């Protein structure tokens with residue numbers, strides 16, 4: 117689906133992202149974590165052809181058989197919003213404050229050639245798909261009439277409008293409160309085709325993604341399945357990140373969360389904290405689940 121080889125991003129002579137390489141298979145959900153300023157956003161923006169003025173990318177990035185780097189602006193623009201879409205952190209700045217929601221969702225479809233009547237009808241369907249209650253009413257509303265969480269769902273509807281093969285999310289839930297954040301993450305995990313999910317929150321990446329890339333100082337310093345990276349971090353930065361996180365340390369007594377097992381595949385990596393969880397036995401089925409505060413992990417044991 118996406119392959120990136122030796123992606124380098126520069127502002128004048130300064131290298132901000134160095135030789136980044138990774139790939140995302142169709143349907144795969146990959147997290148990109150790293151401290152502030154490590155180059156996560158620039159990596160994503162260079163794939164979308166949205167780098168700021170004065171910042172340039174080199175190397176190779178392909179979406180299917182189409183090149184994304186070093187090609188004329190128009191070629192990437194044609195793919196943007198159609199074959200790949202991005203959801204940003206702050207939905208208010210991404211939405212037009214004086215345009216009705218339905219028209220904004222429809223616009224991304226008419227821009228890519230869909231007749232406007234059809235686009236308007238599909239906009240309401242999309243608002244329903246991202247579980248906005250009263251989608252027809254929401255379509256008639258202006259952005260300021262919606263909550264932050266609702267606006268972020270609108271952004272997701274816009275991103276999904278043309279059924280892209282790849283969704284890139286850059287800290288899409290950071291500005292939301294914890295309960296809304298959890299609902300939004302579940303929705304993204306459910307609707308995303310292939311996903312590149314940027315965050316600095318380890319718990320979030322473990323609940324949404326199957327694989328993770330860790331960036332540090334403009335480089336990818338570590339990558340692997342969530343289980344590999346979170347249980348055996350190799351790079352000192354990842355080790356520090358895990359130690360500083362609120363993820364359950366080995367030996368902590370956890371209250372079990374009772375309930376039915378989530379649908380298969382919802383937590384594709386299984387419980388990444390199996391080794392750390394005092395409840396876990398080789399036969400018990402555990403999955404990571406965000407607890408009430410949305411940050412710590414607990415294990416969910418159907419047998420408890």
Ligand SMILES: Nc1ncnc2c1ncn2[C@@H]1O[C@H](COP(=O)(O)OP(=O)(O)OP(=O)(O)O)[C@@H](O)[C@H]1O
Nearest residue numbers: 127132150151152153154155156157158159168171
């Ligand atoms: N327009 C620009 N011109 C010059 N340097 C830039 C520009 N935009 C970003 N940078 C620098 O590039 C580096 C990587 O920035 P980037 O935004 O990709 O980091 P990030 O990992 O996404 O951080 P955060 O988590 O804070 O969003 C930083 O050192 C940043 O200061």
